[in-house]
Amino acid sequence: MIWHIAKRELYDNLNSLRLALAIVLLLGLMLTNAIVHTREHPERIQDYREGVAAYHNRLQPYAEESLYRLAQKGPGDLYKKPSPLRFCAEGGETFLPDYAHCGYHRWSNDTLESFWILTYPSVTSNQNNVRPDVTKVDWAFIIGYVLSLIALLFTFDSVSSERERGTLRLVLSNSIPRHTVLIGKFLGALISVSIPFTLAILMNLLVISTSSDIHLSTEALGRLGIIFIIAILYMCLFLVLGLLVSARVQRSAVSLVILLLVWVTLVVFTPNTLASIAGGPSLPRSTHRLHERSWQLYEELSKEYRSRQRDHRGNPTQKIQLSSEYVTKDAEQQEQLHAERLKQQISQVNRARTIIRMFPGTIVQHLLEVFAGAGFKRHLQFLENVKSYAQQFRQFIVDTDRADSESLHIFGVREGMSQKSVLIEAVPKFEDTLSLSKDFNSAAVDLLLLMLFFIVVLSGACLAFVSVEI
Numbered sequence: 001m002i003w004h005i006a007k008r009e010l011y012d013n014l015n016s017l018r019l020a021l022a023i024v025l026l027l028g029l030m031l032t033n034a035i036v037h038t039r040e041h042p043e044r045i046q047d048y049r050e051g052v053a054a055y056h057n058r059l060q061p062y063a064e065e066s067l068y069r070l071a072q073k074g075p076g077d078l079y080k081k082p083s084p085l086r087f088c089a090e091g092g093e094t095f096l097p098d099y100a101h102c103g104y105h106r107w108s109n110d111t112l113e114s115f116w117i118l119t120y121p122s123v124t125s126n127q128n129n130v131r132p133d134v135t136k137v138d139w140a141f142i143i144g145y146v147l148s149l150i151a152l153l154f155t156f157d158s159v160s161s162e163r164e165r166g167t168l169r170l171v172l173s174n175s176i177p178r179h180t181v182l183i184g185k186f187l188g189a190l191i192s193v194s195i196p197f198t199l200a201i202l203m204n205l206l207v208i209s210t211s212s213d214i215h216l217s218t219e220a221l222g223r224l225g226i227i228f229i230i231a232i233l234y235m236c237l238f239l240v241l242g243l244l245v246s247a248r249v250q251r252s253a254v255s256l257v258i259l260l261l262v263w264v265t266l267v268v269f270t271p272n273t274l275a276s277i278a279g280g281p282s283l284p285r286s287t288h289r290l291h292e293r294s295w296q297l298y299e300e301l302s303k304e305y306r307s308r309q310r311d312h313r314g315n316p317t318q319k320i321q322l323s324s325e326y327v328t329k330d331a332e333q334q335e336q337l338h339a340e341r342l343k344q345q346i347s348q349v350n351r352a353r354t355i356i357r358m359f360p361g362t363i364v365q366h367l368l369e370v371f372a373g374a375g376f377k378r379h380l381q382f383l384e385n386v387k388s389y390a391q392q393f394r395q396f397i398v399d400t401d402r403a404d405s406e407s408l409h410i411f412g413v414r415e416g417m418s419q420k421s422v423l424i425e426a427v428p429k430f431e432d433t434l435s436l437s438k439d440f441n442s443a444a445v446d447l448l449l450l451m452l453f454f455i456v457v458l459s460g461a462c463l464a465f466v467s468v469e470i
Helices: 002-014 017-065 067-073 139-155 160-165 167-173 178-209 218-248 252-278 287-312 316-355 360-372 375-402 436-466
Strands: 099-102
Touching (some): 002 178, 017 178, 178 218, 218 252, 218 360, 287 316, 316 375, 360 375
């Protein structure tokens, strides 16, 4: 009986104008998304390859000169790899840095030079990295805004129109459980909306696959499957929301008005308003203050160094050790200063994103960002990769220096480290990678929230339909 009711709903929807409009709208948006991505992604890949080439070219002359020069100059800029699934979620990538800087040069003379540190371009909280840019026609926009609206248009009159025509009384006069009727209507609407949505996705992927510059790996296809499931779950939420309101009102027109107001409030107005408030420009530590603190630490350390240097003028070994201690401590202080600023900025963005996390549209957009490998969560994974590589690079320097019997093994100064060249093939290379397990951990709470919303609204729709008066 469930499938009989579902087929009846499906046949009614197949003959309706709204299905044709849904097909045209979804196909148009998905094709636009695919065409834009096939034009922009090769440019992003080219920029990334040029950055990686510059990174490799920078390493080679330092490695050929000496281990000390390689250790002192560091690896240079490390670039974030563009995601092939960026067409699924833009995630404000335009406003997020695409590299981390591994370099630092405060002063230079014949005896002492500063060492490289990790620095990070500014990531401050604003509306562009609190939530995705809604002006981009990506899957996040199509699913979050368009698909949810289409789902409401397919269910706003599922119960109220039958009540107006009197057919609901005929259906319920038979010995059919009310929940069976509701589930049948839900499945019919789900299949009806899934047809144009699936067709649009297939056309989107077909156009993207024609580009020789875009390659979707097995992992990328798996991520697309996860994104499709999230979209279906999100669509189900708005389908049952339409059934809930339709069961509570007497007329279809009233149901449509209420659902449109709910949609505007939950999906458009409130999240964007809160994002504007939460993502207002406020720096935990301005660039000017950062530079002031940096020079303050440098001057304090320089004063201490000059004072101690006068006590070791006649002892070359102790002077080398003192210089090593000074250079190392200076690099540690400066890197710690930048790391603290980055931590504050990340904390600020996370607080702003948490404020708008309780809305279904924002939840699904954040989920699509995570599994598409874009947006703020992706940027945090990139920073983790950078920090891990920096540790690996420094450990390589220490191990290589220890292997040189002629070195004094005093890190940080030319006289204390190995002066031999290093094979460029032996130097660790940075590789930016994504981890699906980490993505699942990042998305776990949002997935549970989305499922909880669906269960709550579905329960409400069931209770409303059971108690409906014919």
